[in-house]
Amino acid sequence: MSSKTLLKIVLLSLLVSLTQWSLGQSRLITGTVSASDTGETLPLASIQVKGTTQGAITDLDGRYQMEISSPNAVLIFSFVGYQPQEISTQGKEVINVILQVKPSSMDEVVVIGYGTVRKSDLTGSVSKVKSLELGKITSISPEQSLQGKVAGVQVSSTSGAPGAIPVVRVRGVGTFNNSSPIYVVDGVILDNISFLNSADIESLEVLKDASSTAIYGSRGANGVIIITTKSGKIGQEQITFSLSTEFGIQNLAKKIALLDGREFATITNEINPGTYNNIDALPNTDWQDLVFSPAPMQNTQFSLSGSTKASQYYLGLGVFTQDGIIDKSSFQRYTIKLNNSYKLFSNIRVGNNITLAPYWQQNAPNVTYSVYRAQPILEPYYPDGSFGVVYNVGNPLAELANSNNFNNGLRAVGNLFAEAGIGESLTFRTSYGIDAGYGKAESFTPAYTIYNPDGSASQQQNVLSDLYKGNSENLTWLWENTLTWQKSIENHNLVVMGGYTMQETRSERMSMRGENLIRDGSDFWYINPAYIYDPVNGVNTIQSISNGVDPNQYYSMISYLFRANYILADRYIFTATFRRDGSSKFTQGNRYSNFPSLAAGWNMGRESFMQSIEWISSMKLRASWGIIGNEKISYFDRFARVQSDILAVIGNPDLTVPAASYGKSGNPDLRWENTTQTDIGLEIGLLNNRLTGEFDFFNRVTDNILVELSTPGHIGNGLGQKVRYNAASVLNRGFEFNLQWREKINDLTWYAGFLGSIIHNEVLSIGGNSGVDSTLLGGYLANGQPVTLSEVGLPIGAYYGYQSDGVFQNQEELNVYPHSTQAGIGDLRFVDTNKDGQINGLDRTYLGSPIPKFVFGFNFGLKYKGFDLSVDLSGQAGNKIFNGKELVRPDPYNFEQHVFGRWTGEGTSTDEPRPSFGGYNYTPSDHFIQDGSFLRLRNLILAYNLPVRFAQRWNLTEIRIYVKATNLYTLSKYTGYTPEIASFDVLSNGIDYGIYPVTAVYAVGLNLSF
């Protein structure tokens, strides 16, 4: 049975089992619910028939419909933060309601760690993103929708490959190792959320400052993203069905301007005169056209939700499929979401939130790099149809044709919880969550040879077919217990929460590689002992088998948590949190660490002296301080290893014998990395909250950074091996703002927003006096050359290399300026930065930062009758890109167009040197640094909601159709595919290694509700 059929059956049986249909003699009431302050319609507002449990809920556009049996029933309309309204249905068919803001609190509920709080009672810096925004970018990663939407958050794609996960940075780059935030999905702490369908998300909160993240203690230092998934709404007794589907086409957004055949031959003839006699007769192959082609992407989801007296339920199903613009790459994911809760007794509630996500992925080899390098004067195929040789690079089409690289798996995340109210003021909650993953990787390359024109074998060949198999599994369980005590006495409101949690993460990986399969077909992709035994040489290639834990996924933690929130007179708010974390990653003495925070807020807008200022509707000042930690390192870092996979060859005849010795040294002194963050914020609402603004200044210093540093060669760790130390400090200081204007004029509702953050990132110390590296090299290119150097006073991952100040125009200049022995006339002139009269390694210097100084977004939307339009722009400024793919050039490759500005004689060019196939001018220098600023039309959606009467013809409550364009246009000077170049490795940030291009997507979609 195919998995699709299985899904259908599951779906059907669920439908049958849920029999909460409301039938009978009845009439239909329809209408919309909107808010008085914003003028916007309110989605998910609840409507209840007074005196019954019957109810409904508004759809995403604030519309509802419900069947009423009693002729004079009264409806109660309610929404969090608004005053409920009762309206009689007598004689009415359409009831449109405008809910008034509650005078005491005009705000939404914000989810924080281990609790919720009204936005106005919040002392921390938390940004909330609603579910509607999250679905705007179609991607497997809900985070993609955050780009340009949350001040202080930078989201960047690492690749356009199907299934690729973006890099998320909250308030700059905080550490040298894993700088990604953690995700908390319905209380389960996770490292990534690629299993989550955006459509199943109710709300997403980004916790930024210490006051809000410190409750996550050791894991909060790089921000916390809390996600709450959807559930059935209390009072919504009718089942709501919703079906949406979208179809999109991904396109290569931009081609790189490379030389064509004739141009390439021209330049080649300048380098090696006489190479090509008749440049007009040469082939002209555009490898980019051959490799990239538009690819479809589809996203379909179905959900049903509702509630009964004693239960709430939500079921979501999603199917996401994406083909890559490069052949042999694709991604498919199913998501099954089940959220239920049951009221057992008046004071006990139990429930579950479960997601199952099977996925299938095919990965293309990195042909982007070979496409970039392949000479355009080579034909892709010989006349007989076989693949043509592409010297030094390999024919990318042949590489694709012989690639069969798959991975698939299943991720299951969920929890079971119970909540018990004890007396009036005490609530106990216990929750047991798991995150289980199973993954399987498989890669097969047949034996093949690409021949030179003379019939000899080229370097592109695979002598024996090979098969790689990998399995991985991981299981995390998290048991959390909290006790919350809440008391309000007159002007005093106190909430105290204490908790205890335990977590264990375990994992195992196994992989095998075999050679010389008996047949090529996928039916034979199984490892057989014969494949790991080399009969020619009579040995087992045992190193092709590996098995062990994933060192980043093997640890246990124990935590104690505490938070007190005290509100005086609805105006003065004080929050204190404390968490004590213990982690198995450290030796006993260093195991525990404490993470406190303090914060205060002042709702100035509620002071009597502010009431007279009419144009200020609300105003809050807040400040926080706290210490948060980070321990995202390998559990093994503290141990000194024995390397036991060594083979020696001894004996006559030569025989392999096992060997073992000391591997990398360890560091038993490792302890927690800690971040101290101070935040001062102002939230303000003006002109009846039409204009809202939120401003934050923050100062974030990370100390004792767990950083892997190079040890001197004489330690014997081997080249490139690093040992982890607590040996660096980094400062991120910044300012972030979010301005939103919302207005309703008659039928027209519109909003506009501008948000951004300015970040100063600076390394305060590295290495100290410990004798290890005081600088941190990174950004290693394909030839092993590092192009980033992080050192005190510079940003993390700062580019470094030679600075050029021209091209040597003549012998005289060559005589005057200090120069490398490899430099000649027409070559780049490097600056003797240390003024010692010679150009050598010591002259390499800071060339720019990969971290943008300013990250921003513009959002605009309007709604007029059935139409709505949303326009999102995002951008960044002040960062540089290192064009790494251009630099590595041991062989004659194709060139970018700018080579035509080359130096050809005195006075011809001062920035583009004479052309060469590698060598001196391809030394890492500012010649390869480009401006990384960009402004992107991130998303454009134009939608039309068909009139209700039209929808009703098919018994539907909503029909919405839309067209959408993502990454439609990018304003950038960068010559590569995209200026959005990111890496999870903070030391390789912004280096273009020849990534899979990020695509532009054009889509059409349809939403139905009934």
Next chain:
Amino acid sequence: MKKSVIYIAIFLLLIGFSACEDFLQNNPQGELTQEVFPSTAADAQLAVNAVYATLRNWHFHSGGFPILDFMSDDSHKGSNPNDQASTLNPYDDFTFTATQDGLDRWWSALYEGIKRANVVIEKVPLIDLSVPLKNRYIGEARFLRALYYFDLVRAWGGVPIVTTTNPPLKLERSSLDQVYALIIEDLEYAIINLPLRSTYGMEDEGRASKGAAQTLRAKAALYQHDFQTAEEQILDVVRSDEYDLESSFANANSLTGEHGVESVFEIGAIGIEGGGGAGNQYANTQGVRGTPNKGWGFNCPSENLRHSFENNDPRLDYTIIDLNEVIDGITILGDGTTPDVVTDENGQIIQRECYNQKVWIPGANTISQWGHNRRLIRYAEVLLIAAEALNENNKSADGVYYINLVRERAREGSEDILPDIETTDKNELRDLILEERRSELALEGHRFWDLVRTGSAAQVLGPLGFVEGKNELLPIPQTEIDISQGIITQNPNY
């Protein structure tokens, strides 16, 4: 309120019961840590074997590419003209700098080998083992440690000395003499404690022997101009009757001659691709490029080398693979992207496509090439060291005997070539020995250091770019200077 207190108390009790320190104790999975290794007799054997494994690390071989041959007058970079041009040509014309590709790889690999040797030297004495075996293990490790330091001292001069498994991160360079002193101490221990080659069983052939240690001791003495020690040690090796010359010069480095009578110390390897396997990429790096596809084709023998052989010296043909040559039934067609011949403006050939035959392994694929056993010390060199030491000790007549043994084997019974050397003039013989070393040991990594240690480098290599007072040593890798924040200092004039 009272009730709440009780509930809170229960909650706290719950915490107290489940908070167990053992829960946070995670032991390493599937991996040993250094505190408990090596601790058994089997561990000791594993640890010793690991010291040998470094010899097959590609980086051990001067960073991967045979740069010592490039730096001599024996060869050019090779492969096609553009391949690795910017990274390797600087070794050919002496324009390399401290950041030159490969220097850091070589440095790190040697110290990795030293660390592995130190594990044996420091830990094996504490293991319960029979004394002779224990001493042999330590002797093997000390021989290999000396071998690694000998590369370091010749390439860079005085380097940081590490003799423990837990060296300080900050360590200055020691003097050249201190490094040699350590090498000598290690080798003298090895000479006493290592068995003769013939006493090893078949399964242990290839391990360090007394003869190998003595030859290395003599060789180190040559570099220090301590010809007395060199003579004593090397004549001991000759008299041991453990070794002889292969009857055919071709077998001195061939597959047939592996572990043969001429092999004093060689690196065992089995033809499997991949660094972690049992193969050695040293020969693959230099293997014939193109057809047959035996490798990357680096180390292209120079015209200068070709013309340095005496008339009709059969060793020329065994040293250089020329295009269209047929070896072991395989015709060498070569590489399409490498010009067959490069001439200067006068039409004089300055370079031609040819390959190093000393790494040749029969077979038409690259995999076989990984099985080449590189000979680090062979008996022909023992004889030439004997000749040199005797000559320098004013026993030229005795020295002539040994050089003539080498020439006799080379001439393959032919009467009219490679006549016996008759001169007993010390200076004349010194030059002849240097020339003989070149013809006999060409492309085996000796020539550059021979020129430096005999003081001939400036004269011979000057025209190629060698700068006296600078290029005798390589620059310390820039990364080492950077990491140590200048505690490790650079060699002169770099």
